[in-house]
Amino acid sequence: MTDFKDFNLRPFLLDAVKEAGFKTPTPVQKKIIPLIAAGKSVVGQSQTGSGKTHAFLLPIFNQIDLSQNAIQAVITTPSRELAYQIYEAAKQLASKSETPIEIGNYVGGTDKQRQIDKLGHHQPQIIIGTPGRVLDLLKAGAIKLRQVKYMVVDEADMTLDMGFLNEVDQIASSMPEDLQMLVFSATIPQSVNEFLRRYMENPAIEEIPTETTISPTIDNYLISTKGRDKNQLVYNLLTMGEPYLALVFTNTKERADELTDYLKQQGLKVAKIHGGIQPRERKRIMKSIHRLDYQYVVATDLAARGIDIEGVSLVINDDIPTESEFFVHRVGRTGRNGMSGTAITLYKPSEEPKIQEVERMGVKFEPKNLVKGELVDTYDRNRRNKRTKDKKQLDPTLLGMVKKKKKKIKPGYKRRIRKAISEKEVRDRRVEQHQDFRAAKRAKMKQMRAKRNR
Structure with missing residues (x-):
């Protein structure tokens, strides 16, 4: 067909x-x-x-x-x-x-x-x-x-x-x-x-x-926020060119409110969409956005599944989504029907595991940095991993123990190494269980909030 x-x-x-x-x-x-x-x-x-x-x-x-x-x-x-x-x-x-x-x-x-x-x-x-x-x-x-x-x-x-x-x-x-x-x-x-x-x-x-869900016409960039004011960075990204329509996605309603207030203080006309806004007002705002009364829109993930606006040329992820699937929903707002678009994701170095989770979905990023109002290529954050990809990596502490190994091994050395590895595995399992518990708790709270808002 x-x-x-x-x-x-x-x-x-x-x-x-x-x-x-x-x-x-x-x-x-x-x-x-x-x-x-x-x-x-x-x-x-x-x-x-x-x-x-x-x-x-x-x-x-x-x-x-x-x-x-x-x-x-x-x-x-x-x-x-x-x-x-x-x-x-x-x-x-x-x-x-x-x-x-x-x-x-x-x-x-x-x-x-x-x-x-x-x-x-x-x-x-x-x-x-x-x-x-x-x-x-x-x-x-x-x-x-x-x-x-x-x-x-x-x-x-x-x-x-x-x-x-x-x-x-x-x-x-x-x-x-x-x-x-x-x-x-x-x-x-x-x-x-x-x-x-x-x-x-x-x-x-x-x-x-x-x-097939992320259009090849989308430039998908990744920018580290290390040492930078995020509000100022978002403002600079929004104003470095002339986007036809730009969407900025946040993880929470509170962050959407904070960022919208900041951008308005800088003189931008910004629309805001999230679950805390009354339905009648949301409908009015959506109609204004469709009429192109706004060039900039700040929204939460709930809106990421519902906003379908023609001509979105720029999407900025203020944070990596709590649920990695939402990344595709956000980025999918631009680059539609064969048109070109740009998606920029901001992240802190501590959020590296979240970036890797998105990449496991088949998403590829281009590392960039904003210098004097222009996006320039920067180093590949995985460069160290690529040099050692064929080597099995140990925890830094365990690696240090192995490097201290002398030609004349003292009695019990191998036993201490095995014990340290076993203890590390136990700690890792506990961390994983804690993360699973927190994820389940977040899901339950999300369901409770949804039922209250229905």
Whole structure:
């Protein structure tokens, strides 16, 4: 499949695709669209920026019955921003249809009673929303799912992380048995697998390799913050050129607030997006960003899955993401549809293990330094490792013991070496267990915060 015409799409969809500027299908679209069109349930494992939104929207729009005023497709997403993104993409496709296509967007933080009243008079053909709000409407009897043909669970791993998989389960259990289930996820954790087995019999499973998720048109740079004021560094990076639109991602809401305040003090007009901003205000800000009222945007990882803005030319990672998968989601905001883009990641020397974790995902960095307003090449941080890559490395303390070895070995020397190595392994295991405990605690707190914010 080298052209959207090969998918036998309705003429209005071809017009919409052309208007959106899509020239050729992405790898995920080439694989997924024919499977959905053939009536198969699908598990698509792919990252943000791979084109998966249109991979499920196009075949759904192509096959829904436009004469039937009933809900035929339900699309759930874990974040409000992502729901708005999919809703906008769906509206753009529907805008080219001569027969009106009704699309409903239902997320937390909006007027639920007003939605219930409106649904009592008219049911849309496609609904898009967060699991909590969709389930609320279902329990209120406002939405009727007896004629649903498709259910899409987008960002299933994030749905699990935020504690919404139970809500999705309840929604799916209210649908017909011959439901065509379409699940998309960056990763497939065990709990998601259990959900899939419950609702999908012999689904088509397609995995799009990680290498395809970071566009080759993106310059991916790495800069050390050692000895530098990070706020000043971010400001210098943002203003060293004229980015069409720049996104700066932070790990926390507090850091987003701090950095936004600093950049505003330097005279920049900056928009801020994170979970602590009220839904109505977030929606207003997003509309302003789409109108290009802002050249600079500071956002948290929650927004990384939901922001889909055309023309992002620069992404700055103020910190390495807490979850390494988010790195691809962040960087995937630029370099879209074959356009060029720049991604810059800032890191402290103590964060070397986090950088290595990202690199194990297939991500390659170019080491850079900012000198007199220009990015210049700098040394490879792995240069020492490369010189000794064929040698098994010992802990520095143990290495020192070995180097002190004399030709005439004293009694018990080998025993002391073995004991030291054993003690080192015990310490390493304890550190690893402590890290696992902290990771589990963070995940639990994340779920609790998500439930409170729903």
